[in-house]
Amino acid sequence: xxxxxxxxxxxxxxxxxxxxxxxxxxxxxxxxxxxxxxxxxxxxxxxxxxxxxxxxxxxxxxxxxxxxxxxxxxxxxxxxxxxxxxxxxxxxxxxxxxxxxxxxxxxxxxxxxxxxxxxxxxxxxxxxxxxxxxxxxxxxxxxxxxxxxxxxxxxxxxxxxxxxxxxxxxxxxxxxxxxxxxxxxxxxxxxxxxxxxxxxxxxxxxxxxxxxxxxxxxxxxxxxxxxxxxxxxxxxxxxxxxxxxxxxxxxxxxxxxxxxxxxxxxxxxxxxxxxxxxxxxxxxxxxxxxxxxxxxxxxxxxxxxxxxxxxxxxxxxxxxxxxxxxxxxxxxxxxxxxxxxxxxxxxxxxxxxxxxxxxxxxxxxxxxxxxxxxxxxxxxxxxxxxxxxxxxxxxxxxxxxxxxxxxxxxxxxxxxxxxxxxxxxxxxxxxxxxxxxxxxxxxxxxxxxxxxxxxxxxxxxxxxxxxxxxxxxxx
Amino acid sequence: xxxxxxxxxxxxxxxxxxxxxxxxxxxxxxxxxxxxxxxxxxxxxxxxxxxxxxxxxxxxxxxxxxxxxxxxxxxxxxxxxxxxxxxxxxxxxxxxxxxxxxxxxxxxxxxxxxxxxxxxxxxxxxxxxxxxxxxxxxxxxxxxxxxxxxxxxxxxxxxxxxxxxxxxxxxxxxxxxxxxxxxxxxxxxxxxxxxxxxxxxxxxxxxxxxxxxxxxxxxxxxxxxxxxxxxxxxxxxxxxxxxxxxxxxxxxxxxxxxxxxxxxxxxxxxxxx
Numbered sequence: 001x002x003x004x005x006x007x008x009x010x011x012x013x014x015x016x017x018x019x020x021x022x023x024x025x026x027x028x029x030x031x032x033x034x035x036x037x038x039x040x041x042x043x044x045x046x047x048x049x050x051x052x053x054x055x056x057x058x059x060x061x062x063x064x065x066x067x068x069x070x071x072x073x074x075x076x077x078x079x080x081x082x083x084x085x086x087x088x089x090x091x092x093x094x095x096x097x098x099x100x101x102x103x104x105x106x107x108x109x110x111x112x113x114x115x116x117x118x119x120x121x122x123x124x125x126x127x128x129x130x131x132x133x134x135x136x137x138x139x140x141x142x143x144x145x146x147x148x149x150x151x152x153x154x155x156x157x158x159x160x161x162x163x164x165x166x167x168x169x170x171x172x173x174x175x176x177x178x179x180x181x182x183x184x185x186x187x188x189x190x191x192x193x194x195x196x197x198x199x200x201x202x203x204x205x206x207x208x209x210x211x212x213x214x215x216x217x218x219x220x221x222x223x224x225x226x227x228x229x230x231x232x233x234x235x236x237x238x239x240x241x242x243x244x245x246x247x248x249x250x251x252x253x254x255x256x257x258x259x260x261x262x263x264x265x266x267x268x269x270x271x272x273x274x275x276x277x278x279x280x281x282x283x284x285x286x287x288x289x290x291x292x293x294x295x296x297x298x299x300x301x302x303x304x305x306x307x308x309x310x311x312x313x314x315x316x317x318x319x320x321x322x323x324x325x326x327x328x329x330x331x332x333x334x335x336x337x338x339x340x341x342x343x344x345x346x347x348x349x350x351x352x353x354x355x356x357x358x359x360x361x362x363x364x365x366x367x368x369x370x371x372x373x374x375x376x377x378x379x380x381x382x383x384x385x386x387x388x389x390x391x392x393x394x395x396x397x398x399x400x401x402x403x404x405x406x407x408x409x410x411x412x413x414x415x416x417x418x419x420x421x422x423x424x425x426x427x428x429x430x431x432x433x434x435x436x437x438x439x440x441x442x443x444x445x446x447x448x449x450x451x452x453x454x455x456x457x458x459x460x461x462x463x464x465x466x467x468x469x470x471x472x473x474x475x
Numbered sequence: 476x477x478x479x480x481x482x483x484x485x486x487x488x489x490x491x492x493x494x495x496x497x498x499x500x501x502x503x504x505x506x507x508x509x510x511x512x513x514x515x516x517x518x519x520x521x522x523x524x525x526x527x528x529x530x531x532x533x534x535x536x537x538x539x540x541x542x543x544x545x546x547x548x549x550x551x552x553x554x555x556x557x558x559x560x561x562x563x564x565x566x567x568x569x570x571x572x573x574x575x576x577x578x579x580x581x582x583x584x585x586x587x588x589x590x591x592x593x594x595x596x597x598x599x600x601x602x603x604x605x606x607x608x609x610x611x612x613x614x615x616x617x618x619x620x621x622x623x624x625x626x627x628x629x630x631x632x633x634x635x636x637x638x639x640x641x642x643x644x645x646x647x648x649x650x651x652x653x654x655x656x657x658x659x660x661x662x663x664x665x666x667x668x669x670x671x672x673x674x675x676x677x678x679x680x681x682x683x684x685x686x687x688x689x690x691x692x693x694x695x696x697x698x699x700x701x702x703x704x705x706x707x708x709x710x711x712x713x714x715x716x717x718x719x720x721x722x723x724x725x726x727x728x729x730x731x732x733x734x735x736x737x738x739x740x741x742x743x744x745x746x747x748x
Contacts, residue, residue, distance in 0.1 A: 268730055268731075268732065271732035272658075272666060272668065272730075272731045272732045274732070275666075275667070275668060275731070275732045275735065275736055276666045276667055276668070278602070278667075278736060278738075279605075313732060316735055316739050317735060317736055317738075317739050318738075318739065318742075
């Protein structure tokens, strides 16, 4: 196993938040940028660049520049959930929150008519400051503090072991145990499954974090005991509904093993139950993806087929389906009826993959990859530079690409923000261009264009967008 | 299952309900009598725990919908020295679908379409109170004032006892599986979609003028019957609206979730798709 087969895989631990959030990846010389925004009181200013990005202020900061245009009034949670616009959920990662707020505020300022914006933080994986910083973004109409209850019992998921004895490398084992301890300190309910007030603890943790859309715990379903674990999830949801306070809303949070989405019998049990339990109007569904060394998106046709059934059903039954940790695949699934998707800068933010330990050679570095909207795929920076010379190439004009071009040097952080921003643009695009054929028609056109752009280009191995043919098969 | 006459002596029932009480029919769990504008179901059939019955039907008294028979109350009646729980319903004049089928009377296509829509409205009202009927069949659908376009769902409450777990207790209920959904026939628990199957099946029968999956007098195994259900219904009359035909095919989907909910089916019908 070589490093270059592994560098888009999740690290041993999910994003941790111990890294320094203060580091800036873009030099903005302290100059901020604002856009006028409609508010209930009149016209205010949304900061779209600089340290206070995401905030709405009555007067532009001194020295700031005001961009043209007027952003619409920010919807409240319920308006965002019922608008019919794609719900773009930025998932907190290890990079600094200022950039996250900038991405979201820019997306809202430029595409708010076609996009609703929200944020997701993890209660076990993120400390209180990280969650606060993530939620401190005025354009985020939906705030989710994911309890990630599947970390309690793991179900039939494949996750990193928390037991040091399972590791050959002593240091890695110690780190695993330390991380497991830290998760439980942040999310004490993970060890309280079975307590009479377990569900209340899960809800309270989300309230304390500042969430405005509450989730059930999201304990994992077991393929081998699907009926029982599904009943447990529904029972928990019913209890949670009873515990809601005025104005609160709840999503049924399901964590589903890969087998349950690709096996027709399991899927039937799952979907039957979702239709049956019509007290839940929002489904928050996380499916663990089987590892592929060959593609950055899942390319298992049966998985996409299972997702498609789920999405179609949610749309037919007018339930809101939110797909956290799905990235570009989540974007694609909006063609089939998903209401929103979660994405982030890291592999973890963009996919809930089965865990596989990463072995890196000493001194190995991350591959330099950049998301190409034209291809719906990330490629090596050197490939990107070759693509730029193609006559049918459409250059990205985002602030992050400008920064990359200006420096001429690849920067991982900048590339990641460009990727998140462009996924937001793609989400807005399918709403804006939905007149012919709805979201499905719009996605079909974008995916077809990506296929046509890829055709004839020298894209081999990991540079090849292998998910595109699978997607087209199901469109 | 039906019984030819009342289980309890006519005179004793009249002594309790009044001299005008007339016997309407019997079912698995009891006999139904008409008393003026009320129908009284006396639960004198299978042994029943009154408190359990009370719990099960409490929610039903909240269902107020023109396509669902109104349950006024449950009370204990003393008949012939014994005490029986009784459900007091509104009385629906006009007979039921089974009676019409036995008389070879069928609705027009337009009437059948209205029948479907209004039956779905009734089922939707039930499902919104988290109630599953579990035993929708021609005998349990009244026609208010004899009109096909005004079906009323009957026999609420006790049907909860008719799921797979109780088939072993009441094996004679196997006598009415012709309206049961595939999942019920497989011994799985009934779900809301099981009611939708039955709604689709009864309506399909009205349009086709025969059961879509079974011909009277046929001798087929349960597996053969299930195989037919999996294949799906035969073609519907060509003058049927496309949206109704699509709805019936959806309601007769072998897989429960593919039937959707009563609400989504109503929405699609209203949108003409």
